[in-house]
């Protein structure tokens with residue numbers, strides 16, 4: 001493929017006038033596409049298009065909006081293989097995972113189609129009348145997403161916003177714009193013009209123009225805490241609501257009564273390596289109880305050494321490459337820092353080469369024995385690197401599990417229900433999985449405690465974030481207010 005993409009506004013791709021930036025195959029370095037480097041002008045046009053489309057879109061019934069979301073889900077499903085292959089090349093993640101991303105996105109379009117219909121306000125009789133609380137969409141929502149799971153991220157923003165009756169201007173990440181722009185082609189066949197607009201570009205150009213735009217009524221951001229703060233400040237300056245989904249450094253806790261250790265090893269490896277560790281949810285701090293530590297870690301190391309590092313487009317690959325050389329060097333830097341701070345390298349730790357994909361940045365699945373205060377256990381690495389931490393005192397382990405600035409997810413493995421539930425209650429995390437990881441059924445609230453974010457996505461309550469509540473009070477007839485003397 002070698003194509004060009006302008007901004008997608010009013011269901012049309014604009015001709016490219018100014019500068020472009022390339023999409024490159026993260027494994028081979030092959031040039032995939034040229035993409036318009038949009039700025040304030042295109043953002044302004046997209047916001048105007050979304051504003052013009054808003055009254056008509058809001059006026060549709062929830063059933064009518066739901067019907068179009070269901071059509072989008074079907075269209076993505078019909079194109080899933082093609083879109084997954086685009087993502088695999090664009091961001092370097094293995095194609096089988098990228099297909100799952102699209103399946104997850106499809107689930108969200110369907111979930112919010114159903115949710116829109118059941119998203120109700122409330123009402124109650126009052127003396128001589130009635131009180132109603134009605135949910136109304138904000139208007140134009142500005143959404144900004146990262147590169148790691150572009151299909152999921154686009155659906156996380158588009159589905160609830162339009163289900164609730166808003167219109168959208170979405171800025172994809174500059175490292176992962178192609179599949180989102182391809183989504184635009186499907187949107188153009190289904191939605192009225194202007195309901196969903198996609199403006200590619202750099203964060204500090206198109207992104208900043210979107211967050212500063214005076215006609216954007218709500219901001220939704222997923223990405224790093226650093227940029228999340230910038231977006232929150234921009235929203236604060238204009239006093240518009242901002243929802244944030246940010247980073248994570250999630251604990252995965254193995255109790256001595258965890259049961260089938262091979263199954264737990266599989267789960268904890270999946271938690272750390274899925275998405276090549278480039279997941280905000282990744283279970284990157286593995287707390288293993290002293291009683292089973294040696295056996296468990298031996299099994300983990302053996303498992304990591306069986307992982308086949310290979311090309312993203314090869315379905316037999318277990319672990320593909322990172323998104324860029326910059327990200328790869330950053331990950332290796334963290335491994336070096338871990339060793340310098342006293343962590344013991346148990347396996348991996350090096351760049352791997354994949355024949356024919358020498359351009360790509362592949363890193364061996366890496367495991368370090370660490371303590372919770374080390375940099376590798378405190379900072380989000382966003383690569384295939386796991387810190388294993390030994391524990392024996394429950395209270396100390398729990399304090400350490402919570403002793404991190406993030407609070408996105410956590411895993412617990414035990415056959416003792418009481419233990420599991422009490423630990424789940426005490427963990428500072430928006431998502432706690434017991435005896436599994438990444439267990440995200442449709443409707444599961446997805447959001448972070450502490451610096452992992454503000455708001456919950458993927459659940460019925462998400463529609464509250466995309467609507468404001470209006471009270472309408474009705475008296476059956478005017479009666480004296482007993483004010484005037």
Ligand code: NAD
Nearest residue numbers: 145146147172173203204207208223224227245246247280
């Ligand atoms: P990033 O914050 O660098 O970029 C995210 C987006 O913000 C991109 O589209 C970028 O262009 C844009 N951006 C950058 N500067 C901007 C500015 N000044 N104004 C407006 N927009 C700007 O994040 P990243 O490196 O692409 O993604 C990795 C981060 O995302 C990790 O921290 C990860 O944990 C987080 N993440 C969180 C979730 C979640 O749901 N919690 C999901 C995926 C990724």
